[in-house]
Amino acid sequence: MSRRLGFWTGFFVLLMMLFSIVIVRRFTGGLGAVSNLNDEMPWGLWIGFDLLSGVALAAGGFTITAIVYLLHLERYRPIVRPALLTAFLGYLMVIAALLVDLGRPWNIWHPLIFWNPHSVMFEVGWCVMLYTTVLFLEFLPLVFERFRIHRALLFWSRYLTPPLVIAGVLLSTLHQSSLGTLYVIVPEKLHPLWYSPILPLLFFVSAIALGLAMTNVESFLSLRAFGKRLEPEILRGLGRATAVTLLLYLTLRFEDLYVRGVLGQAFVLDTASIFFLLEVGLGAILPMAMLFTRQVRRRPLALLGAQLLVVLGLIFQRMNVAVTAFQLGTGASYTPDWQEFVVSIGLVAIGFAAFALAVRLLPVFPEGPVRHPEPTDPFSALAP
Amino acid sequence: MSVYAILFDQTLCVGCRACEEACQQENHQPPHQAEGLDAESLTWVEDLGDENYARHLCMHCENPTCASVCPVAALQKSPLGPVTWSAERCIGCRYCMLACPFHVPRYQWNSPNPELRKCQMCAHRLAQGRPTACAEACPTGATTFGRRRTLLREGRNRIESDPETYLETIYGRQEAGGTSVLMLLGRTCGTAHLPANVPPYDLPRLTWGVLEKLPLIIPVWGVFLGGVYWLTQRREAVARAEGAEKGEQQ
Numbered sequence: 001m002s003r004r005l006g007f008w009t010g011f012f013v014l015l016m017m018l019f020s021i022v023i024v025r026r027f028t029g030g031l032g033a034v035s036n037l038n039d040e041m042p043w044g045l046w047i048g049f050d051l052l053s054g055v056a057l058a059a060g061g062f063t064i065t066a067i068v069y070l071l072h073l074e075r076y077r078p079i080v081r082p083a084l085l086t087a088f089l090g091y092l093m094v095i096a097a098l099l100v101d102l103g104r105p106w107n108i109w110h111p112l113i114f115w116n117p118h119s120v121m122f123e124v125g126w127c128v129m130l131y132t133t134v135l136f137l138e139f140l141p142l143v144f145e146r147f148r149i150h151r152a153l154l155f156w157s158r159y160l161t162p163p164l165v166i167a168g169v170l171l172s173t174l175h176q177s178s179l180g181t182l183y184v185i186v187p188e189k190l191h192p193l194w195y196s197p198i199l200p201l202l203f204f205v206s207a208i209a210l211g212l213a214m215t216n217v218e219s220f221l222s223l224r225a226f227g228k229r230l231e232p233e234i235l236r237g238l239g240r241a242t243a244v245t246l247l248l249y250l251t252l253r254f255e256d257l258y259v260r261g262v263l264g265q266a267f268v269l270d271t272a273s274i275f276f277l278l279e280v281g282l283g284a285i286l287p288m289a290m291l292f293t294r295q296v297r298r299r300p301l302a303l304l305g306a307q308l309l310v311v312l313g314l315i316f317q318r319m320n321v322a323v324t325a326f327q328l329g330t331g332a333s334y335t336p337d338w339q340e341f342v343v344s345i346g347l348v349a350i351g352f353a354a355f356a357l358a359v360r361l362l363p364v365f366p367e368g369p370v371r372h373p374e375p376t377d378p379f380s381a382l383a384p
Numbered sequence: 385m386s387v388y389a390i391l392f393d394q395t396l397c398v399g400c401r402a403c404e405e406a407c408q409q410e411n412h413q414p415p416h417q418a419e420g421l422d423a424e425s426l427t428w429v430e431d432l433g434d435e436n437y438a439r440h441l442c443m444h445c446e447n448p449t450c451a452s453v454c455p456v457a458a459l460q461k462s463p464l465g466p467v468t469w470s471a472e473r474c475i476g477c478r479y480c481m482l483a484c485p486f487h488v489p490r491y492q493w494n495s496p497n498p499e500l501r502k503c504q505m506c507a508h509r510l511a512q513g514r515p516t517a518c519a520e521a522c523p524t525g526a527t528t529f530g531r532r533r534t535l536l537r538e539g540r541n542r543i544e545s546d547p548e549t550y551l552e553t554i555y556g557r558q559e560a561g562g563t564s565v566l567m568l569l570g571r572t573c574g575t576a577h578l579p580a581n582v583p584p585y586d587l588p589r590l591t592w593g594v595l596e597k598l599p600l601i602i603p604v605w606g607v608f609l610g611g612v613y614w615l616t617q618r619r620e621a622v623a624r625a626e627g628a629e630k631g632e633q634q
Binding site: 031043104110169173197200326 | 422449487489490495497579582594595598613617620
């Protein structure tokens with residue numbers, strides 16, 4: 001066990017060293033020194049993965065709080081805090097990625113004073129800012145509980161949590177969809193299999209599916225890393241909800257293709273069509289069919305596999321909008337530089353490390369802070 | 385409609401690059417022969433072969449996509465015509481580059497304090513009542529500067545009087561809802577690298593169609609979520625009260 005921990009620690013340290021070097025190069029030599037972004041391809045891996053996918057991966061924060069606090073499905077309460085933590089850290093990582101990607105990051109606060117209500121980016125900026133604040137406030141009770149500040153804790157849960165949850169869902173609805181709206185203004189630049197006037201709706205519905213799937217995957221990882229055992233019925237319930245949300249997403253997706261008269265292009269087996277079929281077939285239809293199957297939901301590893309497919313499939317969808325469809329529509333050339341990958345992977349690693357630290361310091365899991373993290377065999381722990 | 389515009393007549397251009405030279409001088413750039421638009425070349429005379437040329441520069445849209453998408457209004461359309469960029473405001477998100485239907489804005493990729501570079505239609509000269517440097521420098525009248533209304537009429541006259549030479553439409557009259565740079569293209573001048581698939585309407589209306597609905601959606605969605613909270617909470621409280629009653633009776 002310690003040998004395995006040693007490997008991952010070594011990997012993390014090496015990655016952080018590389019990450020630091022790339023960051024220094026980025027801020028001394030400009031974006032061109034570390035990325036293959038160019039005038040024809042101004043947005044690449046960082047926007048597609050760190051921003052578009054990152055925000056959607058953090059959607060578990062608003063979906064799970066809505067399920068527990070708005071729908072009062074008490075059964076899911078044990079996963080509220082891990083989901084909130086993931087969301088909070090996720091948004092911090094998104095902001096960190098933006099500080100790398102923005103050409104003049106010291107001006108990141110400018111949307112506060114220079115307004116342009118016609119800009120989707122202006123709206124996304126405000127929403128991300130406000131929602132990160134809401135997540136911080138939703139997360140504060142863990143700190144109160146840790147330090148036994150009972151009056152603040154009581155006050156929070158009685159008066160602040162409900163409005164905060166509603167504000168969180170509202171803000172998430174706005175910016176999860178608006179990330180799709182960003183591309184509504186480039187009808188001539190995105191391949192028709194991805195450009196759609198209902199991109200905002202597609203982004204919102206798929207973000208819900210991705211948030212649910214990610215919560216499921218993250219519960220499994222917590223289990224593996226910290227020996228946490230969850231009620232299997234919680235994960236099965238998440239699986240059912242993911243399946244229904246995916247069905248809704250796929251219905252919208254295919255209706256939209258049909259209405260715009262481009263459904264045929266999905267099956268001509270050119271580059272676009274193959275990317276589309278991989279994205280929708282392997283990343284949505286297959287996992288949906290799996291999640292609708294009782295035998296799959298009853299097997300923890302099969303369930304995990306299906307939810308991992310959902311996560312990868314929807315990250316692929318975001319990347320296809322940001323990179324594939326844009327390249328096919330404009331003919332721009334771009335392959336991410338290795339340093340772009342270092343930044344993206346590095347930020348994910350920092351997020352994981354922060355999660356591991358937080359669960360040791362704060363009562364994230366129902367049993368309280370993790371005192372002696374004992375990685376258990378995931379297979380035995382997952383057995384029903 | 386903005387006041388001023390630039391009219392470029394491809395059939396009159398002899399490829400002398402006086403406009404490039406004047407542009408570089410006006411923008412304090414080292415003189416060089418442009419090989420496409422880039423951070424140091426805000427206009428470019430494209431050689432199409434057989435003594436045919438095309439000019440490239442920012443089209444200065446009437447309703448600019450770049451200005452619409454900019455989160456901090458760093459890009460703005462002056463009523464005089466120019467679409468200008470402000471270094472003080474820009475955060476460097478490059479959404480303008482992604483969105484521009486004419487693929488115009490360029491970036492200083494290798495600078496730690498990068499600027500967005502594109503033709504500013506000599507806004508500083510226009511403010512003094514002078515024409516753009518390129519129009520002043522052009523020896524053949526291929527690039528002229530004037531009121532947009534006048535130049536549109538002039539362009540139509542030239543096309544009508546010589547329909548064999550000119551293509552029948554003015555590039556920039558309708559593209560992206562109309563631009564402050566108008567181009568007369570020759571029938572036999574080869575194909576310039578001008579985007580052919582620019583929608584004939586202003587693009588900002590697409591995202592505004594979504595954004596303008598938000599003030600209506602937010603209150604409805606907020607009331608709905610609050611309502612769901614109150615209803616399910618009440619149902620639970622009622623169930624709890626009934627359970628307690630039953631417990632008492634037993």
